[in-house]
Amino acid sequence: MQWLEVGGLDEVPRLGARVVRTGHGDIAVFRSADDKIFALDDRCPHKGGPLSQGIVYDRRVACPLHNWVISLESGAATGPDSGCTRRHEVKVENGRVYVSIAAVEVRTRGQGDSEAFAATGT
Amino acid sequence: MQRERLVLIGNGMAGVRALEELLALTPDLYEITVFGAEPYGNYNRILLSPVLAGEKTLDQIMLNDERWYADQGITLHKGKTVAQIDRCGRRVIAADGTEAAYDRVILATGSSPIMLPVPGKDLPGVNTFRDIFDVNAMLAASRTSRHAVVIGGGLLGLEAANGLQKRGMEVTVVHLLDTLMERQLDKPAADLLRAELESRGLRFLTGHQTETFLGTERVEGVRFKDGGEVGADIVVMAAGIRPNAELARQAGLHCERGVVVNDTMQTYDPRIYALGECAQHRGNTYGLVAPLFEQAKVCANHLARLGYARYAGSVTSTKLKVTGIDLFSAGDFQGGPDTEEILLKDAARGVYKKVVLKDNRVIGSVLYGDTVDGSWYFQLMKDGTDVSHLREHLLFGQAHVGDSGHGAATRAAALADDAEICGCNGVCKGAIVGAIVDKKLFTLDEVRAHTKASSSCGSCTGLVEELLATTVGADYTQTPRTRPVCTCTHYTHEEVRRAITENLLKSIPAARQFLEWKTPDGCHVCRPALNYYLLCAWPGEYIDDSQSRFINERAHANIQKDGTFSVIPRIWGGVTNPHELRAIADVAEKYHVPTLKITGGQRIDLLGVKKENLPQVWGDLSRAGFVSGHAYGKALRTVKTCVGSEWCRFGTQDSTTMGIRLEKMTWGAWTPHKTKMAVSGCPRNCAEATIKDFGVVAVDSGWEIHVGGNGGVKVRVTDLLGKVTTMEEVEEYCAAFMQLYREDARYLERTAPWIERVGLELVRKMIVDDGENRRRLAARFLESQKHAQVDPWAERAGGSERREFTPIHPVTPRAVA
Known part of the structure; x- marks a missing residue:
C-alpha cells in the first residue's frame, strides 16, 4: 500500500476539510471534532459538487451545491438519497496525515489512469 | 437487563404510529406486544373509501405488513380481541385466553359505528362502514344486488354512498337533518354538494328519520317516521361513531365519552396510555388522522422517558374523499353574533367560499369547488394571524397575494401527472404522488427527503402539501406551526434565541450544551442558524465560527x-x-x-x-x-438607485446620494437572510423600490418608506411603513428596521414572510409609533456595525484564513511498508 503524505493534522481545520490535488483528481480530506481524519473523492455523487467545501458534522458532510449528506466513513449518500463517492484509506502518524489513494478500478470516474500511483509534485 | 414490557391494544393507525415514533426515539427500551382484533397488519383506514370506490386496492393502503412487526421484534397477536385488563396483576387478557404481562399499556381501541336502535338492525344486509370486513361485505353485495340505502349524510355516509354508486348500485342517502355534512358545511355549501351528487345520480332523502328496517330473512327496505318507505338490498349505517372505551371502563379507568387522558396521553392509571379515537382529551375526541399522529408523538416521547412533549389539543380540518368534489372545512364556519363573514358564491362555476373572521382573525372556513387555499386559511387560523391587510384579497387566495403569477397553475388535483411541481429540482406531480403512495409518506418533510420537491426555494410547498392532502386523504399530518430548528433539537428558533440572550450563551458549544442538543456537532441546518443568532446577540464579542458557515x-x-x-x-x-x-x-x-x-x-x-x-x-x-459586495451572504446586498433629481427631469429628491448613504451605513451587516434595498427618485419608481426588503421612494415632500417586498420566487409588494422628510430620518428608520429584522426574524426568513408572519402592525408599533424604541433599535444596529464593517476581502488578501484558499499539493509519494 502506498501512502501519500498530505501534511500536518493541524493543517486540516476541525469540522472542516482541505483539498488535496493529486494525479488521480482532487481528494477531500476531512477532520471531525474528535480529530478523526477521512478522505473521499472531492465529488458529490449527485452533481459532482466539491465536498471539501461543505459543512462537516459528526461523520458526515453536507454537499455545498444541493445539501446531499455524504457519510465520511463510507462515501455513501445518507437518507433517501443514493449514490456513493470513492473513499480512501487514511492514517495519522506523529501528527502527520497520510492518504492511500484507492485503486481507480474500484469505481471508474473517468480519470482513465489506472496505472501506478503518482502524485503531482509542486 | 430485563426490558420493560409494553402492550399495545389496538393495531390501528394511531397505536402503530406511536410505536414507530417510540422505536425511532429508543429502539431497545421495550419488549413490545400488539393485540389487534382484525386479522391484518396495520392499514390506512382513511383510505377505505377509495378502496370501496375501486380507486385503490387493499395492498395500496397497507401501512405495516407482518414483516415489519417481525423486523422490529414486535410480537403481533392479530385477530385477537382483548377482553380484560387486569391492573392488579398487570396483564392483558384476550378473549381466546392469550395473556401478556405489562409494565405499560397503550390503549388505542379506536371507535365503533353507532347502530341506530331500531327494529331490524340485526338483519343480514345491514352493514356498518368501519373496516375491511365492512368494505368486503359491501363489495360482495354490490356484485349481486342493486339498491343501497345509506343512513347518514355525513362525511362517512357520503363516501360510502359514492363508493357503492361507483360499484354500480343505485344509492339513496337518508339524513335526519336538512343539511348534508352539517358538522362540516353550512347550508349554501351543502346545497352545492347535494346538487353535484344528485347530478351524479345519488338520491337524497333529507329530514327523514328511520323507524324500522324491513325484511325477514334479510333486509328489504327502510320505513321512516312519516310512513314512507324505500326498498333496499343493502343498508349501510353511517350515523356517527362512538369511542371504544368499554375495555377501559371495565378496568376501572375514568371514562366519559372516551377514555380520559392528560396532556401526556396518560389515563387515570399512569401505566396506561390512551390515544386515538378512543381517547378524550380536554373534553374533545378526535376522529381525524392529524390529531392522532400528534398524540402518538407525545405518547412516544413520554414512553421514551423524555417527557418534554405535551399535547395541547388540535385544530382540525376536513376534506371529503370523493373524487372530483373539492370541499374543505375547518373551525367555526357558522359564525355568531360577534363574527364577520367574507363570502364568494359563483353557482355557475360551482364555487363557494366562506371565511369567518373574529377580530380580524380567521376562525373558520368552508370552501366548495375550489379548495386550493384551504391549507392557507387553516394556517392563518392556527397562527391567529391578523388578516386586516389581506382582507380585500383574502377570498381570491394566496396566489393572489403574490406568487409570480403561478395563479391558476396552483390547482394540484387538476394537474397532469407530468406537470412539474418543483421547478428547482424538476419533480413532477406523478413522482410526488408515486412516492407518497409507495413509501407511505405522511408529512411534508418526508416528501422533501424522498423526492426533493419543495426542498430548495420552497415556493411549491403549498402545492406539495395540497398533493399530500389529496393523496393521503385530507388530513395528512400538517406541518406544525412551531417546529424545531432541525432534528438535532426539539427547541424552536425563538426558544433558542431566548436561551442565548437570557443565559448569556456565547459560543455554539455552550448553546448546544445548555439546550441539550441531541447530536454532537449539530448539522448543516442548525450550525449556521446558531452562528447567526450568537453573532446578532453578542456583537464584537462572539467569535464567528467559519466552519459553521455555508461555503x-x-x-x-x-x-x-x-x-x-x-x-x-x-x-x-x-x-x-x-x-x-x-x-x-x-x-x-x-x-x-x-x-x-x-x-x-x-x-x-x-x-x-x-x-x-x-x-x-x-x-x-x-x-x-x-x-x-457581500453578494454571497445572508447580509446586506445592494442598494439600487435611480439617478434622481441630479439628472432626471422628473426626479424629486437626490435618490443616488440617499442610496449611497444607506449602503455606507448598512454594508457588512449580517441578517437572517439576504437583504436588498433600493431608492427611487420619484413615484415612477425606476429603482423598483417596492419589491425590496427596504425601499425608499422620493416624493416632492420627502421620502416614503416601504418594507417587506420581494422580487424572488414569490413576488410581494412592500407595505408602506410611513413617510419622513429628511435623509437623516430615512437612515434612522432604515437602521431600526434592519435591527428589528435581525433580532426578530428566524434564520433564513426573508423580510416578506417575516412580516406576513408577525404582521405589519408589530413593525409599525416598534418603529413608527414608538420613537424612543426606534432610536434604541437604530443605536443597537450602529453599535453592531462598528464590528461588522471590516472588509473581509482586505483581511483575506492580507493573509488571514490562508488555509481556506490553498489546496494541498503533496510533496512526494512515500512507500511505507
Whole structure:
C-alpha cells in the first residue's frame, strides 16, 4: 500500500476539510471534532459538487451545491438519497496525515489512469 | 437487563404510529406486544373509501405488513380481541385466553359505528362502514344486488354512498337533518354538494328519520317516521361513531365519552396510555388522522422517558374523499353574533367560499369547488394571524397575494401527472404522488427527503402539501406551526434565541450544551442558524465560527456549479467611474475571468474565479478601493438607485446620494437572510423600490418608506411603513428596521414572510409609533456595525484564513511498508 503524505493534522481545520490535488483528481480530506481524519473523492455523487467545501458534522458532510449528506466513513449518500463517492484509506502518524489513494478500478470516474500511483509534485 | 414490557391494544393507525415514533426515539427500551382484533397488519383506514370506490386496492393502503412487526421484534397477536385488563396483576387478557404481562399499556381501541336502535338492525344486509370486513361485505353485495340505502349524510355516509354508486348500485342517502355534512358545511355549501351528487345520480332523502328496517330473512327496505318507505338490498349505517372505551371502563379507568387522558396521553392509571379515537382529551375526541399522529408523538416521547412533549389539543380540518368534489372545512364556519363573514358564491362555476373572521382573525372556513387555499386559511387560523391587510384579497387566495403569477397553475388535483411541481429540482406531480403512495409518506418533510420537491426555494410547498392532502386523504399530518430548528433539537428558533440572550450563551458549544442538543456537532441546518443568532446577540464579542458557515460565506464568494467562484465588488448605489471600471477590467484580464456580467443589483459580477486565486483577486480590487459586495451572504446586498433629481427631469429628491448613504451605513451587516434595498427618485419608481426588503421612494415632500417586498420566487409588494422628510430620518428608520429584522426574524426568513408572519402592525408599533424604541433599535444596529464593517476581502488578501484558499499539493509519494 502506498501512502501519500498530505501534511500536518493541524493543517486540516476541525469540522472542516482541505483539498488535496493529486494525479488521480482532487481528494477531500476531512477532520471531525474528535480529530478523526477521512478522505473521499472531492465529488458529490449527485452533481459532482466539491465536498471539501461543505459543512462537516459528526461523520458526515453536507454537499455545498444541493445539501446531499455524504457519510465520511463510507462515501455513501445518507437518507433517501443514493449514490456513493470513492473513499480512501487514511492514517495519522506523529501528527502527520497520510492518504492511500484507492485503486481507480474500484469505481471508474473517468480519470482513465489506472496505472501506478503518482502524485503531482509542486 | 430485563426490558420493560409494553402492550399495545389496538393495531390501528394511531397505536402503530406511536410505536414507530417510540422505536425511532429508543429502539431497545421495550419488549413490545400488539393485540389487534382484525386479522391484518396495520392499514390506512382513511383510505377505505377509495378502496370501496375501486380507486385503490387493499395492498395500496397497507401501512405495516407482518414483516415489519417481525423486523422490529414486535410480537403481533392479530385477530385477537382483548377482553380484560387486569391492573392488579398487570396483564392483558384476550378473549381466546392469550395473556401478556405489562409494565405499560397503550390503549388505542379506536371507535365503533353507532347502530341506530331500531327494529331490524340485526338483519343480514345491514352493514356498518368501519373496516375491511365492512368494505368486503359491501363489495360482495354490490356484485349481486342493486339498491343501497345509506343512513347518514355525513362525511362517512357520503363516501360510502359514492363508493357503492361507483360499484354500480343505485344509492339513496337518508339524513335526519336538512343539511348534508352539517358538522362540516353550512347550508349554501351543502346545497352545492347535494346538487353535484344528485347530478351524479345519488338520491337524497333529507329530514327523514328511520323507524324500522324491513325484511325477514334479510333486509328489504327502510320505513321512516312519516310512513314512507324505500326498498333496499343493502343498508349501510353511517350515523356517527362512538369511542371504544368499554375495555377501559371495565378496568376501572375514568371514562366519559372516551377514555380520559392528560396532556401526556396518560389515563387515570399512569401505566396506561390512551390515544386515538378512543381517547378524550380536554373534553374533545378526535376522529381525524392529524390529531392522532400528534398524540402518538407525545405518547412516544413520554414512553421514551423524555417527557418534554405535551399535547395541547388540535385544530382540525376536513376534506371529503370523493373524487372530483373539492370541499374543505375547518373551525367555526357558522359564525355568531360577534363574527364577520367574507363570502364568494359563483353557482355557475360551482364555487363557494366562506371565511369567518373574529377580530380580524380567521376562525373558520368552508370552501366548495375550489379548495386550493384551504391549507392557507387553516394556517392563518392556527397562527391567529391578523388578516386586516389581506382582507380585500383574502377570498381570491394566496396566489393572489403574490406568487409570480403561478395563479391558476396552483390547482394540484387538476394537474397532469407530468406537470412539474418543483421547478428547482424538476419533480413532477406523478413522482410526488408515486412516492407518497409507495413509501407511505405522511408529512411534508418526508416528501422533501424522498423526492426533493419543495426542498430548495420552497415556493411549491403549498402545492406539495395540497398533493399530500389529496393523496393521503385530507388530513395528512400538517406541518406544525412551531417546529424545531432541525432534528438535532426539539427547541424552536425563538426558544433558542431566548436561551442565548437570557443565559448569556456565547459560543455554539455552550448553546448546544445548555439546550441539550441531541447530536454532537449539530448539522448543516442548525450550525449556521446558531452562528447567526450568537453573532446578532453578542456583537464584537462572539467569535464567528467559519466552519459553521455555508461555503459562500466562509469563502466570501459565490460557489458556482463547476466549483469556481464569482466575485462581486461593492459599487456604492450603483455609481461607478472610469478608475473603478479599469480596475475591474484589469483584474478580469489578469486572472482570465471567463465571464463578466452586469447584475440585477447594479454591480459587476466576475464569474469563474478559481478559489485559490480569490485572495489575489481581492487584493487587486482592494487596492483600487473596492470592498466586498457581500453578494454571497445572508447580509446586506445592494442598494439600487435611480439617478434622481441630479439628472432626471422628473426626479424629486437626490435618490443616488440617499442610496449611497444607506449602503455606507448598512454594508457588512449580517441578517437572517439576504437583504436588498433600493431608492427611487420619484413615484415612477425606476429603482423598483417596492419589491425590496427596504425601499425608499422620493416624493416632492420627502421620502416614503416601504418594507417587506420581494422580487424572488414569490413576488410581494412592500407595505408602506410611513413617510419622513429628511435623509437623516430615512437612515434612522432604515437602521431600526434592519435591527428589528435581525433580532426578530428566524434564520433564513426573508423580510416578506417575516412580516406576513408577525404582521405589519408589530413593525409599525416598534418603529413608527414608538420613537424612543426606534432610536434604541437604530443605536443597537450602529453599535453592531462598528464590528461588522471590516472588509473581509482586505483581511483575506492580507493573509488571514490562508488555509481556506490553498489546496494541498503533496510533496512526494512515500512507500511505507
